[in-house]
Amino acid sequence: MKMRKRNLLVxxxxxxxxxxxxxxxxxxxxxxxxxxxxxxxVTIQDxxxxxxxxxxxxxxxxxxxxxxxxxxxxxxxxxxxxxxxxDYIVKGLVEGTQTTVKAVSEHxxxxxxxxxxxxxxxxxxxxxxxDHKGTATIEPTFSKPSLAEPLSYTFTGQNISxxxxxxxxxxxxxxxxxxxxxxxxNTSFEVKVGHADATFSVDDTSLFEGYFLYVEPKTNDxxxxxxxxxSSSLIRIDGHKITGITKGIATVTATKGDEKINFKVTVKGHxxxxxxxxxxxxLDTDKERLEAVKNGLSSFDYDEGELVLFxxxxxxxxxxxLVDFYTTRFxxxxxxTVGISSxxxxxxxxxxxxxxxxxxxxxxxxxxxxxxxxxSLSVDTVAESLKTIYEMAHKEMxxxxxxxxxxxxxxxxxxxxxxxxxxxxKIYQYAEDKTWLKVIDTYHGLCNEKEEPIPExxxxxxxxxxNAIHPSCPWGYxxxxxxxxxxxxxxTDKKVK
Numbered sequence: 001m002k003m004r005k006r007n008l009l010v011x012x013x014x015x016x017x018x019x020x021x022x023x024x025x026x027x028x029x030x031x032x033x034x035x036x037x038x039x040x041x042v043t044i045q046d047x048x049x050x051x052x053x054x055x056x057x058x059x060x061x062x063x064x065x066x067x068x069x070x071x072x073x074x075x076x077x078x079x080x081x082x083x084x085x086x087d088y089i090v091k092g093l094v095e096g097t098q099t100t101v102k103a104v105s106e107h108x109x110x111x112x113x114x115x116x117x118x119x120x121x122x123x124x125x126x127x128x129x130x131d132h133k134g135t136a137t138i139e140p141t142f143s144k145p146s147l148a149e150p151l152s153y154t155f156t157g158q159n160i161s162x163x164x165x166x167x168x169x170x171x172x173x174x175x176x177x178x179x180x181x182x183x184x185x186n187t188s189f190e191v192k193v194g195h196a197d198a199t200f201s202v203d204d205t206s207l208f209e210g211y212f213l214y215v216e217p218k219t220n221d222x223x224x225x226x227x228x229x230x231s232s233s234l235i236r237i238d239g240h241k242i243t244g245i246t247k248g249i250a251t252v253t254a255t256k257g258d259e260k261i262n263f264k265v266t267v268k269g270h271x272x273x274x275x276x277x278x279x280x281x282x283l284d285t286d287k288e289r290l291e292a293v294k295n296g297l298s299s300f301d302y303d304e305g306e307l308v309l310f311x312x313x314x315x316x317x318x319x320x321x322l323v324d325f326y327t328t329r330f331x332x333x334x335x336x337t338v339g340i341s342s343x344x345x346x347x348x349x350x351x352x353x354x355x356x357x358x359x360x361x362x363x364x365x366x367x368x369x370x371x372x373x374x375x376s377l378s379v380d381t382v383a384e385s386l387k388t389i390y391e392m393a394h395k396e397m398x399x400x401x402x403x404x405x406x407x408x409x410x411x412x413x414x415x416x417x418x419x420x421x422x423x424x425x426k427i428y429q430y431a432e433d434k435t436w437l438k439v440i441d442t443y444h445g446l447c448n449e450k451e452e453p454i455p456e457x458x459x460x461x462x463x464x465x466x467n468a469i470h471p472s473c474p475w476g477y478x479x480x481x482x483x484x485x486x487x488x489x490x491x492t493d494k495k496v497k
Contacts, residue, residue: 039066044103044112051095051119057081057088059103059110068105075099079114092116118184120147125180125189130160132172132196133258138165140180140187149182156231158253158260160191171253171260172196198259200226202252206266206276208283211350212243214392217254226256234267244268274346278376283347286340293338294354301494306334307358308491312348312366314341314470315405321470322477323462329474334361335491344371345385352389356396362489363393366405366442368423369469373410379419383426390430390437398436403484405442411453411468438487442480446471 040063049055061067072081072088078097081090090101095118102111121143130136142148153162159174160167167178174193180186200219207213217226228237232250236243242252244267254261270287273280283290310316310325316339318325325337338355340347345367352363367389371382386404393402406424409417424443431437446457456464457479459472471477 039063039068039107042070042103042105042108042110044101044110046113046115047090048115048117049090049092050117051092054089054091057090057103061108066107068108070103070105070108072101072103074101074114078116090114095119118147120144120149120184123148123151123180123185123187125187127190127192128167129192129194130167130169131194132169134194135166135168136191138162138167138180138189142185147184149185151180151182151185154179154181155191157251158229159193159262167191169193171262172198174262196259196261198256198261200254200256200259200261202226202254202261202263204264204266206268207242207244208268208270208272208274208350209244209247210270211353212241213349213388214395215240215242215252215254216388216391219256221256226254229253229255230265235265274344274350275371275375275377275381277378277381278371279374281342281344281347281375283350286343286347286351289340290351290354293340297336297338297355297358300336302334302336303492303495305361306492306494307360308333308335308362308364308489309355309358309360310335310337310339310364311352311355312339312405313343313370314339315366316364317341321460321473323473324477329477330491332494333491334494339366342370342374343367344375345382345389346371346375346377349385349388349392352393353396359397360400362401362403363397364403364405364484364489365389369407369410372407372419372423373413373416379422379426382423383430386423386427387430390434394434394436401436401438401488403438403440403487403489404431405440405480405484408443408446408471409451409453411455411458413468417451438484438489440480440483440487442483445479445483446476 040061042059042061044057044059047055059070076099078094078099079090079092081088095116098113098115100111100113123140123142125138125140128136140151155176155178157176159171159176160169172193172195176191177188178191179188199221200217202215202217205213215228217223219226228240230237230250230252234246234248234250236245242265247267247269250265250267251262252265254263270283273282275281314321316322316337318337322337348367368382368386371377371385390402393400404427407420409420428439431439446453448454457472457476458467458470459465459476460467460470462473464472464475471480
């Protein structure tokens with residue numbers, strides 16, 4: 001028995017010796033640096049929340065694989081932090097406070113701030129209706145009156161003014177959106193100004209990109225007393241002239257003394273109809289022909305101050321109707337035609353602007369028939385389009401005499417004659433006091449004494465009796481041009497060859 005205990009002890013000692021040697025060997029092969037572990041860092045963003053509101057605490061570990069559970073501590077009772085599953089939630093308990101929170105674990109330590117903002121509540125302002133030139137008080141309502149703040153007001157345009165919380169209506173029939181702000185509040189409301197009892201008015205209107213129109217106010221006073229302004233980049237205003245820049249709807253303010261009214265200007269694309277009613281026809285419909293006559297005229301030699309321009313619809317189109325224009329009738333003459341078949345007066349309000357730079361001595365114009373027959377436009381609408389052409393042309397070309405050929409009958413469409421005469425009569429009356437506008441009675445020029453169309457004076461392609469709309473060439477055109485010469489038109493021979 002004694003011999004067995006001694007062995008066991010020896011064996012035990014021997015085992016311990018071997019283990020000691022093994023551990024010593026391991027210790028000798030290790031370096032001090034290999035025992036240092038880089039756990040990285042942790043950051044937590046500051047948190048701002050409202051009273052009674054909660055937010056998730058989101059620590060960011062630079063080495064996510066070293067992530068450890070953090071514990072949070074802070075002083076006071078302005079906030080609370082509770083655990084929800086693996087996350088921690090902070091809640092704001094006292095308004096207007098800031099608490100520093102420490103976050104620690106075995107290997108990490110950081111801090112962040114929790115700000116509990118003040119709940120200022122809300123502010124509301126009801127929409128306001130005010131009379132033109134009248135006033136109204138702005139009445140904000142704060143949900144927490146003890147935290148009310150002075151508000152500042154901003155708006156665009158000149159329809160209203162606001163001073164010391166009082167709004168004044170300056171432009172009748174207008175609506176303005178007003179923004180109200182302070183350090184902790186933001187809201188908006190509308191101010192609607194009632195109808196203005198102004199001594200003038202301006203209708204909403206439209207025009208095309210790249211073209212202009214003249215504003216025609218309705219007033220018993222001198223129209224030049226009215227000025228126009230707009231903050232819109234869609235249009236350009238030069239006095240009473242408005243030019244379309246980009247498609248859209250612009251608001252224009254017309255001012256006369258202390259009277260202000262607004263009207264709308266719609267800028268249209270060339271692919272849109274020139275007519276606001278009936279069967280519209282776009283500018284682009286005749287784009288190819290317009291470019292052709294523009295290019296042709298740009299290379300046409302004429303004597304300065306002697307150019308006579310024939311313009312308008314197919315009556316002036318040398319391709320099919322006025323076919324002898326360049327071949328025999330006006331050879332080496334200071335005359336050029338820019339006629340566009342099927343075109344209308346509503347288009348020539350704009351087409352004619354392409355030729356203003358030439359400042360012709362005279363313009364022989366035939367338009368209006370297609371507006372009525374093809375566009376199904378009313379007598380008044382056609383007459384107004386014609387007047388717009390004349391007014392624009394005279395403003396831009398004050399030394400140019402305009403010879404307008406009246407609208408003629410169309411064979412077989414006698415039912416339309418009363419309306420045709422009505423249009424013609426409106427222009428006769430309009431032209432009575434205008435020495436620069438000559439109305440040529442081509443309606444009766446193509447009729448007999450019974451006011452019946454003479455078939456031989458109608459035709460196309462140099463023939464007679466084969467058309468119910470256009471003058472025959474040369475016979476019908478001889479009649480119409482002789483009437484124009486009798487009214488004073490002189491076309492001179494070109495000195496420039």
